Amino acid sequence: MKINENTLLEGHRVVLVPYNAQHVPRYHEWMKSPELQQLTASEPLTLDQEYNMQQSWREDNDKCTFIILDKQQWADPSVVEEQCMVGDVNIFLTDPTDPSLAELEVMIAEPSYRGKGIGKEVTRMMMFYGVSKLGVKRFQAKIGLDNEVSVSMFKKLRFKEVSVCQVFKEVTLEMAVDEAVRTWLSDDVTLVKEKDYRESCNSRQQLVL
Numbered sequence: 001m002k003i004n005e006n007t008l009l010e011g012h013r014v015v016l017v018p019y020n021a022q023h024v025p026r027y028h029e030w031m032k033s034p035e036l037q038q039l040t041a042s043e044p045l046t047l048d049q050e051y052n053m054q055q056s057w058r059e060d061n062d063k064c065t066f067i068i069l070d071k072q073q074w075a076d077p078s079v080v081e082e083q084c085m086v087g088d089v090n091i092f093l094t095d096p097t098d099p100s101l102a103e104l105e106v107m108i109a110e111p112s113y114r115g116k117g118i119g120k121e122v123t124r125m126m127m128f129y130g131v132s133k134l135g136v137k138r139f140q141a142k143i144g145l146d147n148e149v150s151v152s153m154f155k156k157l158r159f160k161e162v163s164v165c166q167v168f169k170e171v172t173l174e175m176a177v178d179e180a181v182r183t184w185l186s187d188d189v190t191l192v193k194e195k196d197y198r199e200s201c202n203s204r205q206q207l208v209l
Ligand SMILES: CC(C)(COP(=O)(O)OP(=O)(O)OC[C@H]1O[C@@H](n2cnc3c(N)ncnc32)[C@H](O)[C@@H]1OP(=O)(O)O)[C@@H](O)C(=O)NCCC(=O)NCCS
Pocket: 036, 039, 040, 087, 105, 106, 107, 108, 109, 113, 114, 115, 116, 117, 118, 119, 120, 121, 142, 143, 144, 147, 148, 149, 150, 152, 153, 156
């Protein structure tokens, strides 16, 4: 999606930035992990395929993605952006007849960053973005039955289990965006700042010159 190609969202512990070609090599390294492939139900891609995938996430109107950066690391301009990468968060508009339905995916790829509240923080930030900028009215999360951490996180975020598919060993959780959810999301992200990504990168670069 082009809508977020120059958007930076700054939260408490994270900065979300658009997925660019510069992020691909590290992303590709992450996805070589059999554990991440299994937890995210992903097939391994070649580096070229990963670059194509990055392009498709940028160009296709049904996909919106951000790379999650460690805010503290990113605040230090001597640390290159790729070294600040922690994971990614995506919205996928799965139903062409209903653009208000969005599937959410989150990956904290760096194991040392898991279990610290980052998954919950970025999911809320992305939900707020989806509701306010993309007009999402219903979120879905499809999670492997054995991924207890992810199921638990979405339940903590008020998602409800709607179905279990034994064939794909997958549970589907959903949340409808009503007025209470809108209020909860906007209360929670009042401290999130939206900035111009390119300007922020330029300011960082000037500080190291
Ligand atoms: C699943 C994932 C996104 C959760 O993000 P996280 O930053 O580790 O989770 P958080 O610290 O925000 O915790 C959120 C909730 O998850 C659950 N949780 C976190 N760590 C847990 C653990 N080790 N054991 C059990 N539950 C755990 C808790 O319910 C927690 O809520 P609480 O802190 O209020 O108790 C992250 O662990 C991850 O990306 N894992 C690898 C890839 C993956 O599984 N992606 C999801 C594919 S559907």
